Amino acid sequence: MESYDDVQDALRDVTNNPDEFVTENDNAQFPPDDNEKSYLGPREAGWTDPVPYSYESYNDRNFANWDGMAPRYEWNDEYGDIGPRNEELEKQLFNDEFMPRAGLRFDELKKSGEEAPYSVKVESEFKLKPISTFDEAGIHPVMKKNLELCMYSWPTAIQCYTIPAIHEQRDVIGIAQTGNPCSGKTGAFLIPILSKLMGKAKKLAAPRPNIAEGWDPKVNAVRAEPLVLIVCPTRELANQIFDDARRLCYRSMLRPCVVYGGAPARLQREELQKGCDILIGTPGRILDFMRQPHVLSLRRVRYTVIDEADELLQADWEEDFKHLMAGGDMNEDSDHRYLMFSASFNKECRKLAGDYLSRDHVRIRISRPGSAVRHIQQVIVWVENHNKKKALYDLLLSLRPTRTLIFVNSKQEVDYVDDFLFNQGLPTTSMHGDRTQREREDAIRSFRTAKCPIMITTGVSARGLDIVNVMHVVNYDLPRASQGGITEYMHRIGRTARIGNEGLATSFYNSRDEDLGPDLVKLLIESHQTVPDFLEQHQPSDTNPSFEDDTTDGEAEKDKEGEDGETGAWAANSDDDDTDADADNKEEEADETWGEDAEGPADLAEGESAAEEQTEQEPAEEKPARGRQPVDRDLVEW
Numbered sequence: 001m002e003s004y005d006d007v008q009d010a011l012r013d014v015t016n017n018p019d020e021f022v023t024e025n026d027n028a029q030f031p032p033d034d035n036e037k038s039y040l041g042p043r044e045a046g047w048t049d050p051v052p053y054s055y056e057s058y059n060d061r062n063f064a065n066w067d068g069m070a071p072r073y074e075w076n077d078e079y080g081d082i083g084p085r086n087e088e089l090e091k092q093l094f095n096d097e098f099m100p101r102a103g104l105r106f107d108e109l110k111k112s113g114e115e116a117p118y119s120v121k122v123e124s125e126f127k128l129k130p131i132s133t134f135d136e137a138g139i140h141p142v143m144k145k146n147l148e149l150c151m152y153s154w155p156t157a158i159q160c161y162t163i164p165a166i167h168e169q170r171d172v173i174g175i176a177q178t179g180n181p182c183s184g185k186t187g188a189f190l191i192p193i194l195s196k197l198m199g200k201a202k203k204l205a206a207p208r209p210n211i212a213e214g215w216d217p218k219v220n221a222v223r224a225e226p227l228v229l230i231v232c233p234t235r236e237l238a239n240q241i242f243d244d245a246r247r248l249c250y251r252s253m254l255r256p257c258v259v260y261g262g263a264p265a266r267l268q269r270e271e272l273q274k275g276c277d278i279l280i281g282t283p284g285r286i287l288d289f290m291r292q293p294h295v296l297s298l299r300r301v302r303y304t305v306i307d308e309a310d311e312l313l314q315a316d317w318e319e320d321f322k323h324l325m326a327g328g329d330m331n332e333d334s335d336h337r338y339l340m341f342s343a344s345f346n347k348e349c350r351k352l353a354g355d356y357l358s359r360d361h362v363r364i365r366i367s368r369p370g371s372a373v374r375h376i377q378q379v380i381v382w383v384e385n386h387n388k389k390k391a392l393y394d395l396l397l398s399l400r401p402t403r404t405l406i407f408v409n410s411k412q413e414v415d416y417v418d419d420f421l422f423n424q425g426l427p428t429t430s431m432h433g434d435r436t437q438r439e440r441e442d443a444i445r446s447f448r449t450a451k452c453p454i455m456i457t458t459g460v461s462a463r464g465l466d467i468v469n470v471m472h473v474v475n476y477d478l479p480r481a482s483q484g485g486i487t488e489y490m491h492r493i494g495r496t497a498r499i500g501n502e503g504l505a506t507s508f509y510n511s512r513d514e515d516l517g518p519d520l521v522k523l524l525i526e527s528h529q530t531v532p533d534f535l536e537q538h539q540p541s542d543t544n545p546s547f548e549d550d551t552t553d554g555e556a557e558k559d560k561e562g563e564d565g566e567t568g569a570w571a572a573n574s575d576d577d578d579t580d581a582d583a584d585n586k587e588e589e590a591d592e593t594w595g596e597d598a599e600g601p602a603d604l605a606e607g608e609s610a611a612e613e614q615t616e617q618e619p620a621e622e623k624p625a626r627g628r629q630p631v632d633r634d635l636v637e638w
């Protein structure tokens with residue numbers, strides 16, 4: 001797909017005539033009756049060939065190409081304040097064509113004052129003066145150079161406020177909705193923290209081997225004593241933060257490491273033993289290493305960051321979380337700052353903030369008034385359940401090929417839609433919480449590099465995914481109220497049009513989605529999108545409806561609950577409380593979010609973890625290879 005206009009043109013044909021697009025009885029030629037024909041359509045539409053999974057490669061026990069093993073800048077004791085360039089690494093870190101970049105409309109997000117496309121609410125005991133350029137931030141020269149290499153020309157809204165707050169050594173709660181113009185949460189904590197530590201690393205950091213002169217684990221291994229601990233809910237997010245940390249630590253002494261379930265703990269341990277200043281991870285695997293005090297000590301930690309706190313706290317992980325926050329030998333001195341970042345501020349977040357953050361913490365909330373989702377064209381099409389597969393196939397063939405993310409509501413449906421499209425000749429991959437970590441990393445890599453430009457996934461698996469050039473998001477299934485409803489919808493469509501880019505979100509709607517109708521209409525109106533006729537009944541009587549998604553500060557609810565004090569002012573809306581979530585769904589989300597991480601392998605020998613056992617000792621389960629199996633036509637609802 002060459003441009004956003006191309007997408008619009010192509011889609012117009014489809015959406016102008018939804019009746020033609022999907023009819024009940026036009027299945028005569030669909031699916032094509034032989035395999036050759038079925039492959040022809042996608043080829044004519046310009047899609048690349050589908051790539052079958054290589055199951056043999058998943059059984060390679062010596063595989064070491066995990067995302068968490070990616071190269072990072074290795075410091076040499078002889079360096080002065082700034083290390084020399086490493087051109088090879090620099091190319092990998094900053095010139096990767098698949099690195100997400102700000103789009104042409106990034107400048108529109110810069111407007112401030114009345115013209116700003118976002119609103120800001122700050123609660124602080126001291127006068128917080130936001131910055132408007134990185135130069136005003138007093139950042140370390142190495143960080144400045146790294147920001148230039150990242151092509152970050154100015155800070156995003158959340159960064160404008162958190163950078164000075166963290167420089168002032170405050171605990172911070174940063175709440176920013178997903179997507180433009182609120183994005184940039186990772187930089188909002190990494191930039192100021194790393195910048196502050198860059199000048200002091202030699203003094204504060206634990207001794208480490210001089211890797212430049214060779215590395216022998218038997219002789220040189222040290223205990224990891226990070227200065228920064230970053231906890232996040234999913235492995236994919238942990239890897240993304242690690243990638244950002246590798247870029248922002250470039251040419252400095254700070255050494256980032258990432259640990260997460262599903263990948264061999266042995267390899268992660270080896271990385272930790274080379275020295276670790278910034279530890280990023282999912283809770284289960286961090287706890288595993290905390291139980292091995294000769295491998296990991298938290299006594300030097302100066303900053304603990306809880307990212308996507310609302311997601312992290314969604315299930316009943318309170319005990320695990322308590323251990324993580326206060327367990328082991330965690331530094332409990334007053335020089336330890338706690339930072340929480342989240343898209344919403346639900347009850348669990350409020351409690352966590354009350355338990356760990358200092359009373360004088362700063363709360364910053366960035367939200368989008370007015371045009372709620374900028375730069376995303378949202379199209380809602382009526383499609384009966386039994387027509388969804390045909391509609392999806394037609395849709396994909398109507399548009400010129402572009403990176404497309406397709407959301408369905410269950411893991412089984414992910415497999416099924418993937419098999420179906422693959423068998424029709426489309427270059428798909430897929431991801432969900434039941435896949436092995438190898439498969440998950442492979443899927444994201446194939447999608448990112450456009451080897452497989454169509455990815456099917458569940459909402460929870462794709463939370464926070466930041467992939468370059470996703471120009472089309474399809475809600476094959478719209479999220480049910482119990483799956484987060486409109487909030488989840490926003491998260492999903494926020495995978496396109498990131499950071500000043502543009503994109504398209506197509507959603508299949510039918511009578512089963514009626515509960516989402518009213519919120520969807522409000523959102524469409526507020527973001528100046530067309531409301532289709534079949535949603536007219538949900539038009540609000542209010543002429544100027546105000547859409548509120550997950551970042552409402554819940555003042556209304558606070559009034560309702562009579563809750564106030566330390567955290568009450570930022571109560572959540574009722575969606576966040578998820579009171580009507582059905583148990584099955586909750587369990588699935590928990591599974592998806594935490595995977596093996598959730599299982600504390602307390603009874604395993606030191607140095608082992610359940611996830612490691614699974615990955616290293618049990619080869620990936622043999623599955624029937626995709627594409628070699630015809631779709632069971634009895635099961636297909638045409």
Ligand SMILES: Nc1ncnc2c1ncn2[C@@H]1O[C@H](COP(=O)(O)OP(=O)(O)OP(=O)(O)O)[C@@H](O)[C@H]1O
Nearest residue numbers: 100102152154155156178179183184185186187499
């Ligand atoms: N100041 C900046 N200038 C340009 N690009 C930036 C800047 N800050 C962050 N980015 C880029 O914006 C993208 C989104 O950043 P990040 O993943 O931190 O956002 P987020 O707040 O987690 O987003 P979301 O909640 O929408 O998933 C990343 O590709 C990141 O590299």
